[in-house]
Amino acid sequence: MAKTQAPRSTAARQPAGASPGMLTDRYELTMYSSFVEDGSVDNHSVFEAFARRLPPGRRYGLLAGLGRLIPMIAGFGFTDDELAFLQATGAITTRAADRLANFRFSGDITAYPEGETYVPGSPVLTAEGPLGECLLLETLVLSVLNHDIAVASAAARMVTAARGRPIIEMGSRRTHEQAAIAAARAAYLAGFDTTSNLAAGHLHGIPAVGTVAHAFILAHDSERDAFASQVAALGAGTTLLVDTFDIEQGIRTAVEVAGPELGGIRIDSGDLDVESRRARTLLDELGATKTRIVVTSDLDEYVITALGAAPIDGFGVGTRVVTGSGHPTAGMVYKLVAVSDRPGAEAPLRPVAKKASGKGSAGGRKTAYRLPDGSEHFRLDGVIPDGGRPVQVPVIRGGEMVHEPSLAEVRAHAAAALAALPPSAHEVADGEPYTTAMEEE
Secondary structure (H helix, E strand, C coil): CCCCCCCCCHHHHCCCCCCHHHCCCHHHHHHHHHHHHHCCCCCEEEEEEEECCCCCCCCCEECCCHHHHHHHHHCCCCCHHHHHHHHHCCCCCHHHHHHHCCCCCCCEEEECCCCCEECCCCCCEEEEEEHHHHHHCHHHHHHHHHHHHHHHHHHHHHHHHHCCCCEEECCHHHCCHHHHHHHHHHHHHCCCCEECCHHHHHHHCCCECCCCCHHHHHCCCCHHHHHHHHHHHHCCCCEEECCCCCHHHHHHHHHHHHCCCCCEEEECCCCHHHHHHHHHHHHHHCCCCCCEEEECCCCCHHHHHHCCCCCCCEEEECHHHHCHHHCCCCCEEEEEEEECCCCCCCCCCEECCCCCCCCCCCCCCCEEEECCCCCEEEECCCCCCCCCEECCEEEEECCEECCCCCHHHHHHHHHHHHHCCCHHHHCCCCCCCCCCCEECC
C-alpha cells in the first residue's frame, strides 16, 4: 500500500513578506525605468497627497496612517530576488535595476500631523526630491493613507455619537488579518478606547479586551454553567453575554451567579434601545445597580446616535468601523504638482496640474495654513500671513525620519483637533465639508 505523502508545513506554504518597494503597482516601475533611460530620473520634483472631495456626506476627514507609512518610506527598497523578478518580468530595465539595487529615499516629506483633520484640497502630505524617488512612493502612500484615514474618519464620527461612552473596536473578523491591526490603530487614535485584536494590543499598546462568544455559552450544559465557568475564571467583574436564549432570564441568571457586583452584561441582538431599557430596570431591581450594559450588533455612527438616550454604558463596533462605515477608501490621490528640468533642490520648479473634468487640481508647491476662524488656505509663495497657523510639519529630511510621535501623542492630537472643529462639523447627519482648502494670492 502506497504511503500517503505528508502535507507540507503551513509555514512552508506562506508567501515571503515583500519589501516596501514591492508594495506597489507595476506601472510605477515602468515609469521609473523610462525616467532612467531618458535621463530625467533625478530632476527635482514635488508630489502631493490630497483629496479632491470627501466621501459623500462627510464634513471632515481625520488623517491616520502616517505613523505606519513613514517608516516604510524610510525603508523603501528591494531585495536582490525582487530585482531579479522585476527584470525577468520586464518591469524594469537593466539600468533601472542597477539604480534600484541600492535604493533609499533621499528626499523630504512634510505632512499634516497624524491625528489632524483635513478638508478637500488639503495637501496632507508633500514629497519633495528626485523625480524617480518621489514617483515610486505613490502606491504605498495611497494604500496606507486611504485605508487608515477611512477607518479613522468613520471612528471619529462614532466617538462623537457615543458622547463620552467607551467604544470597543472589534472588527478583526471582517477584514484582512493585517488590515485588522491597522484598523485597530486608526480607530484608537480617533478615540476608540480598546480593541479586541491582540496583535494591535501587542504591537501598538492598545488596551485589548474581550470575554466570550455565544459558542462558549452553547458549549456548556446550561447558561448557568457557562456563566459560572466564566466567573470562576475571570471574576465577578467580568461581562456576561446574556442574549443567547432569553435576555431577561439571562440577566437573572447572571446576577444569581455573579452577584450584584457583576461587572457588565452584553446584548448582541434585538432592539437595542428597548432591550437596554428593560435590562437596566431589571438589573436595578436585582440590586446590580452598578452593572454596566454593553451592546454590539452592526453598530455605526447612525445607530449609536439613535441610541443616545438609552441606558447603555459602552458599545462594540466591528464591521462598520473597519470598512469606513460605508466608505472604505478616503479618496486620496498622489499627484505631481511641480517639476524641474534638472536635479537639485535649488533648481527652479514649474507648476504642473491635471485639468481633466472632475479631476482638476492646483499646481505648485503649497504651504497650508489655518486662520482663527477655522478656514484653511494655502499659498504658493511659502508666505503665511499674520494670524495663520501652519499645518504641515517635517517628517522626513534627507531620507531620515525626524518626526516620530507616540501613538498616545497622536491620539491626544486627534482629540484636540476634533475638539477644535466648529459645531456643525460634528453633526453625524450627512452634510457638506465645513470648509475647503482655498488658494490665496
